[in-house]
Amino acid sequence: MTAPVFSASAQRDWETLLTWRRDVRHFLTQPLPEGLLETLLHATCLAPSVGLSEPWRFVRVNTPERRAAIRQNFIRCNSHDLEGRSGEEAHRYATLKLSGLDEAPHHIAVFCDTAPLQGRGLGRATMPETTTWSAVMAIHTFWLTATAHGVGVGWVSILNPAEATTTLSINPNWQFLAYLCVGYAREPASTPELERRGWERRNAARRRWIDR
Template sequence: MSTDDDGKRPYQPQPAGPLSAEAREAVYHTIHTRRDVRDQFLPTPLPDDLVRRLLEAAHAAPSVGFMQPWNFILIRDPEVRQRAWEAFSSANDEAAELFSDERQALYRSLKLEGIRKAPLSICVTCDKDRAGPVVLGRTHNPKMDVYSAVCAVQNLWLAARAEGVGIGWVSIFRDEDVRDILGIPDNIEIVAWLCVGYVDQLYQEPELALKGWRQRLSLDDLIFKDGWGRKGD
C-alpha cells in the first residue's frame, strides 16, 4: 500500500478504466442536452438535499493547487432577488444600446426573467487568497484560480441537468452592484450568478441558435495541429 507525501495516511489507487457503456452514454447525453435557461423556471422550491448534491458536485471540481477557491452564496429571499433583478435590468438596458437596431430588437425579445422566476439563485465567487500568495500551478498564470471556480460552475450545471434542474448564468450586471447587494468583500471575485430551478422542458438546441442570434461553429474549423492555424492534412 502506498502513502502520500507526509508518509502517514495510506491511500489505495483506484482502477482507471472506462465507465460502462451505459454510464458513458449518460455522461455525454448530460453534456449535450445541457442548456442555459432564461425564462422557463417553475416556482417549485428545490429540496435541501438536492441543493446539497449540486453543491457537492461543484465542490468536487478540479482546482489548481487544490486551492478550492470557491464559495457559494445561496439567495432565496425575494427582496434580495428583486434588488438583483433591478441591477440586472439597468445593465441590460445599457447592453441593448450597444447593438444595431435589428440586432437590438432581437436582443430585447429574449426573455431574461430567471432572477425573479427561479426559486433559488447561487452566486459563485473566487477567493484568490485561499491558498496563500504562492499557489502550486498558479505561479505563472494568475488566472488559474478563476478558471478553477468556473470548473465548479460547470460541475454544478451538469449535475443540475442530471437532476432535471435548469440553470441560467446571469452575466449582465455591474460588479459593484452585486457586491453591494450581497456584501461581498473587495478581495473576493464574483464569478457567476446562477438562477436555479425546476424546468418542465428544455430547448432541443441552444436557445440563441434557435432564435437566430448565433449558430454553433464547426468543430473542424476550431482544431489546429501542432501550432496555431495549422490544419494538417
Template sequence: MQFSPEESATLLSILRWRRDVRHFRTDPVDEATLERLRATMDCAPSVGNARPWRVIRVDDLTLRERVRANFRRCNAEAAKLYTGEKHAEYLALKLAGLEVAPVQLAVFNVGNPDAGHGLGRQTLPETLRQSTAMAIHTLWLAARAENLGLGMVSILEPHDIEALLGVPAGWEFAAYLCLGHPEFMDDTPLLHRTGWQENSETEWQQR
C-alpha cells in the same frame, strides 16, 4: 474505475441537453437535492487544490429584487450597443430567469486564497478563475442530471453585486445562477434557436 459505453453515452447526453435555462417553473427544489448539488462542486478540478469558489444562496426577496433592478439597468445599457433590427431582436430575447427561479446562487472567486499555497498559479494566476468556472460547470451538469435547469446571468455589474451581498475583500463576482425546474426541455441553445447566434463546431488544429 472503468466506465461502460452506456455510462459514456449517458454523459454525452447530459452534455448535449445542458442548456442555459431562462424559463423556470416556480416549484421549489427540495433540500436533499440541493445538498447533492452542493457536494458535486467538491468534485470540480482546482489549481493547487485551492478551491477558490465561494457560493451565497440568495433567498431574501429584497436582495433578489435589487439583483433584478441591477439586471434591468445593465440590460438597458447593453441594448444601446445595437441598432435597427438587431436592437429589436435583442429586446425580444429572454436573457434571465430571475423573476421565478426558486433557487438563486451568487458565485465568487477568491483572488489569492491561502489554500493551495500558490501552487500552479504563479505564471497563470487566471487558473483560479478557471477553477471557479469549472466548479460552476460541474454544478451545471449535475443539475441537468437531476432533471433541473440552470441559467447563468452575466448582465450584472460585478462591483454592485459584491456590495449588495456584502462579501469580504478579495471576493470577486463570478456568476449569478438561477436554478430550478425548467418549463420545457430543449437540446438546442436558445440563442441558436432564435437565430441570434448559431452553434459552431470546435476545431482542433495540429502543429
C-alpha cells in the same frame, strides 16, 4: 486501487448529459426538494482546482430585498447594453434573461477567492488567474450535476460585479463570477435557445483540431 471502467452505455449517457445541459431562461416556480441543493454542492466540490485551492464560493441569495436589488442591477446594465443595439431580437433576448430572475425559485451567486490560503500558492506563480479558471470549472461541474438531476440552470451575466458584491455583503476581495438561476425548466430542450430562435448556430469548424 483500480480505476473504474465506464461502459459504452455510460459514455453515451455522458454525451447525452452534455447535450441536455442548456442555459435555461424559463423556470417553474416550485422549489427543489429539500436537500437537493446540498447534493449539488457536494458534487460540485469534486471539481478540479489549482493546487487543491478550492477557490469557489457559492452564495445562496434568499432574501427578497437582495433579489430585487440584483434585478434592478440587471435592468440598469441591460438598458446600457441595449443603447448601441437595434432590432426586436435584442429586446426579446433581454426579456428572456429577466424571466429567469423573476421565475427561478433559487438564486446562487458564485465568487472566487483569488488569493486563497488553501493550496499554498501551488501552480499559481506564473498564472495566478488559474484560481478564477478553477472556480469556473466548479460552475460547470455544478451545471452538469444539476442537469443530471433534472434541474435547470441559467447564467445571468449582464450585471455590475462591484454592485452585486455590495448588494450581497460579500468580501470585496472576492471576484464575482456568476449569478445562477436554478430550478426546474419550464420547457427542457436539447438545443440552445439562441439556436432554436435562429439568433446563432454552432460552428462546425470549432470541432476540428488546430495542428502545429
